[in-house]
Amino acid sequence: MRLAGQGLINRDEQIRFTFDGRWYRGFKGDTLASALMANDVQVVARSFKYHRPRGIFGCGSEEPNALVTLGRGAGQEPNARATTVELYEGLEAYSQNAWPNLDFDLLAINDLAAPFLGAGFYYKTFMWPQKFWEKLYEPLIRRAAGLGEISPQEHELKHEKAYAFCDLLVIGGGPAGLMAAWIAAQSGADVILADEDTVLGGRLNAERLEVDGQPGSAWAVDMARRLSNTENVRLMTRTTITGAYDQGTYGALERIAPDVAAREGAPKTCFWRIAAKRAVLAAGAMERPIAFSNNDRPGVMLAAAARAYANRWCTAPGKQVAVFCNNADGHRTAADLQAAGAEVVALIDTRPEATSDLDVPFYAGGQVKGTRGRSGLKSITLQASGKEMKIETDVLAVSGGWNPSVHLTCHMGGRPIWNEEIAAFLPKANAVPGLEACGAANGTFSTHAAMQSGAQSALNALSALGLKHPKYKLPKAENEAYSISPFWVVEGKGRAWLDFQNDVTVKDVRQAATENFRSVEHMKRYTTQGMAPDQGKNSNINALAVLAGATGETIPATGTTTYRPPFVPVPIGAMGAGGSGIGFAPQRFITSHEATLASGAPMIEAGLWYRPSYFPLSGENNWRQSCDREVEMVREALGVCDVSTLGKIDVQGPDAESFLDFVYTNKMSTMKQGRVRYGLMLREDGFVMDDGTCARLSDNHFLVTTTTAAAGQVMRHFEFVHQCLRPAWNVRFVSVTEQWAQFAVAGPKSLELLQNLLGQGLERADWPFMSCGDVEIGDVAARLFRISFSGELGWELAVPSRYGAALFDHLLRLAEELGGGPYGMEALNVLRLEKGFITHAEIDGRVTAKDLGMGAMMSPSKDFIGKTMAMRPGLTEDKRGHIIGLKTIGSVKQLIAGAHLFEPGMEPVSENSLGYISSVGYSPTLSRMVGLGFLQNGHARIGEPVRMVEHLSGVIANCEVVHPVQFDQDGGRMRD
């Protein structure tokens, strides 16, 4: 119900929203929780396990009960805490974990079975028969238990991630945080002040306290205005610091204001990585409840939350209010609710010595033994002065004391320290380097003391930053002492809840101890206490106190479980913002991309590059038709292929040739200028890393090419070799992959095309196989290499990339005049397979030079990377797989890459495997499939039969081992 008063809501601005399909009204400044409360919606959720009706319990991100789903369909957001959801026009919220609806939930039958469903129930019950687990038990449990659901549909919710830097990060904008930020800002430090709430002020917005003679919330507004006018301050409201990481890095989740998030292009959340030289933790404290029988009824809530709803949002969950506490702070709730117009029917303090001046029924030394009212609190049973009495009330506000928010200080392994005086854990100093806790987060609870400690933390940070201390004056504020007498559980019959979100009771924790799960970490896992979205924010300390009681240990000896990031749930979409769809990885496009697309070629990814698969002509409706035609075209006339994606490294310097001799197995130093050599590089372990060509452009100037996939790896390898192994060598290298657009022109008519293109006499005799040199295309300087990956007379022509698109167009036009055209990756693959040329399908990191039949390329007259390791017996023995070619000889004509090879007649099991097929293709030139593979002692088996067995599809083919080069074995076509 809505109370009179102003609070921090704007009654002039009404907002309409729905909950479970029903329309309600709230005001600007409301949260979903406060608006539901104002509309007398008492049951907002069903509990996790027993499906008990639950109401709003707290007023911040620690809320265990009021979890709702926002929106429907793709993009729906489950487990949103109604207490932190800002109300906006048209907001749609839905309850969770109830069927068919919130008021009548069939699975509430679990509640009747509660005696059987205690801690460890699953572990004991669903053991037998074993096969029932996956098919029956698990689906049943998953159906019965759980919270909200994400939509399986793909959605386009935009998240964002961003980086921020500062001298001082102030975490929390309550009195301590505001003072810390203000003082640091005066010294000129770059300050970020982050707070979860929509407005700064922290508890000042929830209390009736005055600061410097004005309402605390008004003072906070004033401070916020002054801070936002300070250039070196960045205020980040709606931003939760979620984790503390190495080197002063903090994760933060920002919820974008609903009106902003609704704009075109706006994100819904932003995940920040904030790097701060120093940090002040002013995150405040969280109130804890007291456990008693049936303490989970809607209407039972935290005392400070009850007065926050009254003071800030002018709402209360009922007309009559009882307060149950073990500390002085709880009395404030009675006073504030009375002032707000509610009838306070009882103030119950467990401390026998407690006193109260309030005009309310006061019960010192009293305890709440139980409650009544299934879907909303009706009455409580009070035990005081040896008597039990029933008191009718709608609301029971409970305070078991305050737990400082130590979470972030524990994210790097620090353990909090128990403090007897406030009966709570305090942060361990310096547990996170550069982070200092202050205010309520450090157990300093009065407004004055919090401001003072915030100021001191700021000064400490300024000293560490080497900045001057500014003059400042602390505002006048209350300085009441905090007194508490620890009280955890009211003993009695019935279930007393500790963890509302996971339905864990006092009995469950004691049961765990009885069954010898006495460590707090074991208890947590056995009972599930402290799991789920709230991570036990309300329950951890109470649960460990109960455990300590059960085991006879002290609370400090029992200790806490490990606090881990994130402090609040963070959508995976926020952490990986921008990484879906085309944002997943950069796309690299060749200069001929547009023309290639225009010709209808489907593109395939090669690393990050996009390359044409084949170029379909009209009438071709199958990739094989295009591929076969392109292969024949290259063999009979000519073809053009964009090969710009191959890695290119420019190597220069007096020691360039020594360097290349060291990274290649073969010698490059003996190569003459204007020549190109094929080269092989090994890894340090002796296996083949990559292959490619090396061209000598001038005396001390080389151009190395790598495969497309290994370009980065080879560059990294070069850096390693130079920086770590041969730092003294005077050699310089840099990637020029992107500088040059390079096109292969291959086929018997390729020379004619080049002559037409260059308009100059290009004599075959001047350009022997494996030569290179400069040419001019019009007035553009280009490089020409006579190399071949197709086995035909072949060239590669390179121009600066800006001319790539234009050159491709000219090459196609000239090729078509000669009966040629473009060819894609499929044809390129078949051409190289016919010739037995290798790709990374063969050099997959497990093969040696000798396996590839390239043992002779391992120069005996020099040292090179991988040489020694390649000599290991295991890498040289004959039983290793050697590269071989394959052709089928039986009725089955199919070869399949990945299939294994067996001796004919041997059982096709893994122990009998003699090798495998690495790549296959249909050769239109040979009118059959061609394959490359590796076969034990394969070099000696040419001509022998083997059987291919492909276990996935069941294809078996009789094959003959042939030489890997199946077409033009002497290489005349490309050499002459």
Place this chain on the structure above:
Amino acid sequence: MIELIPKSPLHGHEPLDIGGVHFFEINAGAMTSLLPYKGKANALSKALQKCHDVSLPEPNRTTGKTGARVIWFGREHTLLMGPEPNTSLAKHAALVDQTDSWTVAELRGEKAEAVLSRLCPLDLRSAVFKRGHTGRTELSHMMASVTRIGVQSFQIMVFRSMVKTLTHDMQVAMESVAARK
């Protein structure tokens, strides 16, 4: 005679103008990797001064200005932007033409820093990353070179082949920042 028509990396991409932030291609002129040989950095710096009136920058710094700028580009690696390098520099350093390797663009506007902070992990605060400061860094998932060339403007370079990803990611970040105004 065949005439090859050049295309710049951002050819066909309209400049972006979103929320008062502008993103457009810069014609930086010739770009040359200068890789000084062992012990030749000083000599290279002097020769640069003589030929192009710029010196060799320290790591993460640039020298010169638009028209003739040298930016630090990595370990023992700087990039001369603007003039064709004088051939005499080759005595002191390996010179490698990179004119066509990189997309060069400028991001300009009051919120340029906010846009970049969505894409790049550098500390871009003007007191830290001043005019003339440069960094080899990550931009979205791309490796990039980011240089502050003005109070509210940054020079951004990524591989030529990645220009589409650059413009896409830049547009997303610009729209996101614009929406927050």
